[in-house]
Amino acid sequence: MRLHGHPRSSATWRVRIALALKNLPVELVEHCAPAGEVRATSILRINPQGQVPVLETSSGQRLTQSLAVIEWLEEMWPTPPLLPPGPVLRAQVRAFSHAIAADLHPLVTTRALTRLRRLEMTEASLRLWTRSALAEGLDACETLLSGAEGPFCFGSNPGMADICLVPQLALARQHGVSLTFPRLLAAEAACMTLPAFQSISLPELWSNSP
Ligand SMILES: N[C@@H](CCC(=O)N[C@@H](CS)C(=O)NCC(=O)O)C(=O)O
Structure with missing residues (x-):
């Protein structure tokens, strides 16, 4: 592949x-x-x-x-599974994943920011836009996990929700978002013990920003 x-x-x-x-x-x-x-x-x-x-x-x-x-x-390749057993839990994992990939991420892509720049949004307003979108999106994700068992997003194994969460947290850090999300950070910490997640490195995105 x-x-x-x-x-x-x-x-x-x-x-x-x-x-x-x-x-x-x-x-x-x-x-x-x-x-x-x-x-x-x-x-x-x-x-x-x-x-x-x-x-x-x-x-x-x-x-x-x-x-x-x-x-x-x-x-x-169903093994190891990235979705949990049980239709309700699977729907919850998919909902969490979509909250990041379909709702939050499109607001902060280079594509979106470039369009806003073309509409003459200032760099200061863009930073505010990005940070608030990330903070609000992650805040909702924190609440989505409130009833879910750890240490990963949904249970004792990493899955699709963790896969969406960890790169988004890395991006939020780069944008200077204050990460006051204990449950999300605990899931991230569990992921970072695994080699599959350890290789993530999103280089500096806004190096030319004031
Ligand atoms: N919903 C898509 C999002 C893909 C996406 O936004 N990719 C970005 C990089 S993270 C990209 O290719 N941007 C260039 C562009 O849209 O022109 C997915 O989950 O695959």
């Missing part, structure tokens, strides 16, 4: 962690946007949305959308 992605992409990291947890080898193909651009033209040739990640299967199919890719991996 080949994973088309980018080292600064938290969506790419979700799939990388899932592959690592399932101990599946993958070739990484990096698509870098030219200076000043949001996306690499090479990615548009393989994903009409122009986004990473794209997982190319061994039979040449191209799968997009990190959560769809993770669900596909889960169906193909």
